[in-house]
Amino acid sequence: MKYLKKTGYIVSLLVFLFLVLGPFIWTFVISVTPEYAMFAKTTDLLPEVVTFDNYMEIFSGGRRGGLILTGIVNSLKAVATTLIVGIPVCMLSAYALSRMEFKGRNLIRNLLLITMVIPVMATIIPLFRLFVARELLDNVFWLSLVYVSSYLPLITWLMSDYFATIPKELEEAAWIDGCGRMNTFFRIIVPASYPIILSAALIMFLNTWNQFQIPLILASSLETKPIAIVVSEFMTKDSVQYGLTAAAGIIAVIPPAVTALIFRRFLISGMMGGAVKG
Amino acid sequence: MKQKILPYLLLAPMMLIMGVLVFYPIAATFSYSLKKWKLTAPGDIRFIGFDNYKNILKSESFWYSLQNTLFLLVLVVVATSILGVLVSLFLNIQVKGAGILLAVAVLPWALPPYVNGILWRFVFHSGYGFMNKVLIGLGMVDKPVEWLTSRWMLLVVVAIVVVWRSVPFMALVCLAGRQSIPHGLYEAAKIDGAGTFQIFRRITFPLMLPFIGIGITSTSVTAVNVFDEIVALSGYSDMGKNILVESYLTTFTFLDFGKGSAVTYLVMFVAAILGVFYLKSLNKEVEY
């Protein structure tokens, strides 16, 4: 029985790795294939000639290379700003919605959740006009605010669920000891919430990294262009450089991948709730 | 008294952000949708009530796109849910390095959607893309399969791509759900002599449900809003377009801002129906 279970596990593992990593490996293969061999009619999986020109171009400091690095830096800036603004706002909102009783609570909560379904296109044009009128274009801060507005529902929802699992007794004990409401918040709830904060941060990181349509309209100058847009610009109407795009794609995945690897323990611990910690 | 306004104070930042960046634009877009506003006829902007909506609902093009959207929605949600749950159970197995597997599972999510689309275009290229190379190499087909040339095949390929990038989030959420179930329950069940499937049906699944609900809602929203992948795989062709592509085409390609806004509103409407549906079922579940 044990062997059956073990082989079953190994098979699942292999399938899992193949399905998840396969496309990345394939992207890598593309990034080292010379342009003329891109569509060669063979069943060979690997090209005959392997070239690292694409990576050289990215790292040699040429215009393209600089562009990619700028894109990554811009994306990182956007992520940082989004986190700095987003996490506190979500925490406060989640706290209010889950631990406090007040009129309109359900209404606000449902309104917030409903906004999850709004597609980018519904708001982008008026937003653009607003930004243009107030000269807010190409501004990392306001761009991040737009991102925050799109994550608010989900993150607040996750945080509310988490807060709901923190035993009321903890808070009540603090009140009895004379702490005010907000004091309790900072002294008790926040420290107990590190897991969810990190989970939320990771979710925001990944989603911000992938943002495409919003920055396309609101932030496409060189100073603020995120990496997702930079990569897409390698595909112009006349020359699609598949190899270079693939290489840039691989590089674009590295920051979030590394972050996920480092913080892997926190990926889900937040969503699990405070009950497990006890 | 201060206690009474505290909640509102706490919610103030959120409401400010949402008000300015979400509610105001939606209202503005609605007002656009009630006008005749083609950019190429700037002198002719006027209020026409619901005419735009009427025209769209009468157009074959819209219903076609809607069909594609719904097809994608069902396919993506079902596949992502099943795979997400399976992957989460797999990741739950306590083995050394399970943490690393978790990080690996997140990778598809980390890939920018546009690159995602290009990549899969290579995999499913009608000539000698990866899929074809494998299939021909294994001798399963003689000639390369034309993946992207028929409507339903194209949609299935799009679905595969979207599922691939949505499973990580689903799996994560489900894993959180799975791991928040107290061990005690499992021990008690084993003592009572419950079998693996019974445990799954009676304990694991029901208690994971709220989390699965979050995942399904999020995935549905993603599925309705698929855009980058469709464009990367089939451009702006009529064949594979969903209502979001239709909305983009009308607004930005045909420069009909009035009609385009109306299409976007209809998209929102479809998504909102889903949202309300899930909310209702979720609010029921949470009371466990």
Place this chain on the structure above:
Amino acid sequence: MKKKLASILLVVSMCAAMIAGCGKEEKSEKPKEDKGDSITLMAPDWAIPTDDQLASFTDETGIKVDVNEVGWDDIREKLATAASGGQAVADVVEVDWSWVGEFYAADWLEPLEVSEEDKADMPTLETFTKEDKVLAIPYANDYRLSYYNTEQFKAAGVTEEPQTWDDVLEACRKLKSTGTVDYPFAIALNAEEKTSTCLMWLAYAMNGVVWNEDGTLNEESVMEALKYMETLVKEELVAPEDKTSSGMDAYKRLTGGSASFLTGPTSFVSRSTNEEECSVVGQITPILMPGKEAKSEVTMALPEGLGVTKFSENKEAAKKFVEWYTSADMQKELNASNSAIPTRNSVLKSLVEDGTIKNAGAMMDEAERIVSPFPNGIPAYYAEMSSAMYNAINKMALGEMTAEEAFEDMNAKITELVEQE
């Protein structure tokens, strides 16, 4: 109590941060209204002059140029979004030939003054002219030229250069039947813009006309072109993946060695001599486009130009820039730095003659045959028309429609568009 204060402080400080963030960025925003002239240029990367070139412009005129490099596909979207709000997205902006009609109708471009001799030197200017107003000046000269692989043709027993479309068809059939090349004809069939232009130049080359005076499709000419395309598909002279891969990928089969005949962009002149892009260097010759009974009298140009936006606040400075950019000297320089093919015939001639442009073949002769197929200039509904065309052609290529049905489909939609004008 104290901590409530802290919470209020938190909320207030966040609001303050927001306002501060907005204010701070506003000040550090590039100063818009300068005393010294400064203009913004929005263009794709291939159009951006080098820093040195820009510096010399600033020295000459005192006008500073802020470059905003944006991907080609995104420029139109940005222009549209900005213009909808009455804003100029830049002072000088890229204008693709296909946008001229709609930009004119939407009144986004400032008419430019061009001398008569410049007009004669740049035949592609016609494409950017609507109702006698010049809306942009072309800088990149892309027109349709034919190419064929002499080695592959020889191997199949065809030694003469094809003169008519029937010649081409025959040659392709031979190439296929002798097994030399499986899919000798390279053409765009995917549901994208390039496919529409393929139909256009084909009908144009066959009959010298694509549209009637009123803007509707010329049935005879277009049907003939459609049927030709249908034949290519039915006899499998085009590769199956051409139906879904991007137009550029389909064209590149020529330089990849898997196709023997292409009618495509002028950029292939240099592509075919570049070892990094072409695996069959030395085998490809550019020739005049074939026609029905003899070589085609006309060819179509698909140029890109620079225009000045109507909402610009620095129109004079912007106009100076456009003039400078399209002057004969700059065109020579830009050819060297950006591989731009000059739009002034005089410059093109000299570059071909002194060997800067290699393997030109019939390029110069073809350049002199550039005429616009649009009877009334590019229509405002071009985008919708093109969409109707490429979708119908694509469906025909996929076998879902016959050539007749495809024509009916296109025609119905286009007639409707014409009537709405």
